[in-house]
Amino acid sequence: MARETWATRMGFILAAVGSAVGLGNIWRFPFITGQEGGGAFLLLYLLFVVLIGFPAILVEFVIGRYTELNPVGAIRELGSGAWNYLGWLFVVTGFVTLSYYSVVAGWFLRYTLIGVTDGYALAGPEEATALYGSVTTGLDSLLFHAVFMALVIGIIAAGVRRGIEVGVKVMVPAIIVVLVGLAAYAFTLDAAGAAYAYYLTPDFGYLAANWTSILPAAAGQAFFTLSLGMGVMITYASYLGEDRNLATDAGIIAALDTLIAVIVGFVVFPFLFAAGIEPGGPGPSAIFVSLTSAFTGIPGGRIIGIVFFAMVGIAALSSAISILEVLVSYLIDEFDVERVPASVAIGVAVFLLGVPVTIDLIFLGLYDNLAGGVLLVLGSLLLALFVGWVIPDVARNELEKGIGSLGGLGTAWIWIVRIPIVIVVLVSLYLGVVGYVDFLTGGFAEWLAAR
Template structure:
């Protein structure tokens, strides 16, 4: 039985916003994907995963798992013209009406700690002009990562994001991403070209680009969930973001082209970030495997003091990280805000202030101690996000495959065997990878709780 597009309801159409242009949607989706997941999380994930070993698995997940999964979210969002909670209720019915709340929880958890990390970025951007972290990056990060400084910049960032989202889809989100995303791409390419001139570039490229299959085989239980989580995190798949953003687009759009453009641009930014970060680290002899979320704030910032024009490079790098953080946080907040608008009838401004304030409060523990970054990040990226993706794949590919194929064909034409191939790709390989990744992610999270977090709680 088909699912009637909710957008046919004239009353809803009269209040629901839409994108002004196709470019606006693509850039907004790319802006969601091109965030801290690419320029903060990606470098230290690559370092912890052994360089090219992690990169190779990550790219495989992006192409074979991320792209088909993104089509699932785009087709669901456009089919229902609703945010995730309403979309699952309308598309799945029955018990599925209770599942959509998971996606609100996912984005809520992510944006709460995301804002604190973005506050660190803002602080480093400001400090790039004074050189405050040059030559003492470790001490500087320890001084600003927690306490009043962290709380202040957490506040500044959240207020900015709330202000943009409150303006709406066209006047706020679309205008912001049309400025942010091109700026990120241009500056990143310039920094990558600069990295190519450094003495350590050759060794960095060998570390980053030469696949080491032995490392993959030896450490697959660690690399696989991390790479899967990173692929879904950076593409904003499993969060409900793409469901929400695609609910604002028209039926004549080619979702294959949109998904391909989003994946390509996002992967380009992530890959190029590695071409910036690793030549700098290898030039000054810094271990790229330095673990933890403070990697770019300690290892990279420390390296900047030893390379030519380090302060300028630092200002540009942390500037694009700040823009990327803002573009992603906007999309995350929009998922929860659109839920209150669609399902609760709240005004956009009221919904934005309520969600932003709640996420701000939830982020306060992260500003108290950095152990909460891992507590939130592992839970969101390797458990909740993957679980959300599994549920979406089951709903669309197993329970309503024909409706999804019909939606994809709306902007393309008859898919023929390609439609069935896409469904079975999602049904088997995508789901198997996700289920295995979820199991390993839960196992790793339990180890974290018993180890590092237990040490924090009990001294």
């Protein structure tokens, strides 16, 4: 079966940006930022993106373009022995991530429909909290989880050029336009000044006292929003049909993704402060509870709410198709399965894994803490070790195909991957594992005991 390729360079870049720009940026980023101290978290997050995220994108790019295979096949071709299992880690991570990602994306579809049919005329935060509870669990949650997965399956089944590339060329520009418009509106709110001060001013005392929680949160968020540790960038780079400057493409992708995440903060935090809601309080419900409360009291709030929730749903779709493509490409490459049946089979399996999240939100914490704090970071760590110490010559030569040696840039990159990235990600992984164990022995254990 002939392997598909991107029709244009712009299609590849927008697909990679679309993968990075999704719920990680718009749903997860604001509540993690709020929980971890605002400007203190933002500072570490930006450092992770620049110093760790950019070199890590190149790690996945060189493997994908060199092998032209899915993550499992790519690692198997380049490595041997125990390294062959690394590709399977990406598949597992993608399954877990997409299973709850789809459920949360379904909530945004439901909130969009609520805006169209009933509006957001709520009495206050208490009523907004009650609405959140009714949407996020039960039959509504299950139904919209199914609707969202059906959309993702349909796009992936259409293929790389006719499905993914066409879709992202519409979705990504639309996301950027809507976000910029909402940020401009948020700037006019009375609470905008206080919100910007909280969001942009690092509290170094808070950072020093809480670095053990902020560091893994920033690392996990950087990997999550850049779609690292799931094999997405390996898969997308495997469809590159020519030698391109991977460093330039990686820089554009990381810059656009980070810019959009920062803009989201300029949208969400002014609305939070305008509604009188503590930024770190609501957790995963932050956007839903705070923004629906805020939309109640501002002119044109209903229209703004519909546009916002619809935009997030589109962003989630652009990310979800990238994760499902990793899983589908495995079946296509390894077992020569046709794209349509592979898309349906994997999509249904992902849907079933996400069903527990529609029943009780404790499973959202179970899946998200595992994926964001452990699996994504572990995958990135092992891949850095693999590229830096097992196949350094192959990786360096592949990177330099499009950029030349440029005074030893490839060699410098290899050493960055070998030592600084490995050390920082290893520390982040340790703290993430500790945090996940705390969750299992704390909140999840109490939930089980109550049953």
